Amino acid sequence: MGERKVTVAAEVGLHARPAATFVQRAKLAPMDITVAKTHGGGPVNGKSILAIMALDVRQGESVVISAEGEGADEVLDELAKIASTP
Known part of the structure; x- marks a missing residue:
């Protein structure tokens, strides 16, 4: 399983527009995608805007x-870029 650890840079965090952009890209991927905080909580569905916002x-x-x-590495690179963009 591939994974990327990313520090969220957007001022609003992984909410609103950054979350929507992340989920739109994740939904294009043929595989399951999960997102988890590094400090607490289990992974959530990366294709669910509600799950991402709830994090x-x-x-x-x-x-x-x-x-x-x-194709997971390519998708992970793109999602990491979205999450780390200010």
């Missing part, structure tokens, strides 16, 4: 994005 990830917090399957 309550704030600016400066880190998350682990995971995916498995063909």
